[in-house]
Amino acid sequence: MHYAIxxxxxxxxxxxxxxxxxKPLVLLNGVPMIKRLIDLxxxxxxxxxxxxxxxxxxxxxxxxxxxxxDVPFHLVVKSTPSSMHSFWEVSRNFPARGKFVLTTVDTxxxxxxxxxxxxxxxxxxxxxxxMAVTSFIDDEKPLYIDVNDDMRITAFLDxxxxxxxxxxxGIYGLTQPALGILDDCMKKxxxxxxxxxxxxxxxxxxxxxxxxxxxxxxxHAGDIAxxxxxxSGEN
Numbered sequence: 001m002h003y004a005i006x007x008x009x010x011x012x013x014x015x016x017x018x019x020x021x022x023k024p025l026v027l028l029n030g031v032p033m034i035k036r037l038i039d040l041x042x043x044x045x046x047x048x049x050x051x052x053x054x055x056x057x058x059x060x061x062x063x064x065x066x067x068x069x070d071v072p073f074h075l076v077v078k079s080t081p082s083s084m085h086s087f088w089e090v091s092r093n094f095p096a097r098g099k100f101v102l103t104t105v106d107t108x109x110x111x112x113x114x115x116x117x118x119x120x121x122x123x124x125x126x127x128x129x130x131m132a133v134t135s136f137i138d139d140e141k142p143l144y145i146d147v148n149d150d151m152r153i154t155a156f157l158d159x160x161x162x163x164x165x166x167x168x169x170g171i172y173g174l175t176q177p178a179l180g181i182l183d184d185c186m187k188k189x190x191x192x193x194x195x196x197x198x199x200x201x202x203x204x205x206x207x208x209x210x211x212x213x214x215x216x217x218x219x220h221a222g223d224i225a226x227x228x229x230x231x232s233g234e235n
Contacts, residue, residue, distance in 0.1 A: 006087060009106075010056070018221060024105045028218075028228050046071045048073070049072070050073075074090070083104060088182055100173070106217050127175075128178060128205035133167065133169055138217070155201065168197075173210075
């Protein structure tokens, strides 16, 4: 499995609320957020790792360059207008064949959920993509996901609808056909990951939803303690 992390955001809300560290280096139970995510990925049969940070994050870049990562490691330093554009930048390092899992640095989940998700995606022989979903809603602007009885994703929705119980967890498992649609979206001027995901459905890709027990985001200073309790198994 090939892995990628988007860590190119500015983390402006955390800074405004008095958090001095850049978001990727915020400590969760003593471990930088990005290091915890790297360790999780490195424990799940990695073939390569790609990370994008923005040009202003010199401290984050230097930290990542100091790490020893025992697989091919691609560090992209570039400021982008959206997470979809960041995805396109790191996707330039993906191999011509294989599967990859992408997430943002502030997406917090438990190791056991992630390993099960990766194992299911790796074993699937018919899914073009595996999307992490959760019924726990703690996002300011959640992306709702409708599925059929086989857990195939049929729609990505901005607002809740009757019978829709999942939202996107911000973890994307994809295959090569998805990269072709990403290129098309870039050419058409599409922005935002949620619009790219809609393009995947419109393109006829078979996307499966994989439920996680819970996924939380670290967007505000108060989210740090919540994330620490969550990964410690307290909630």
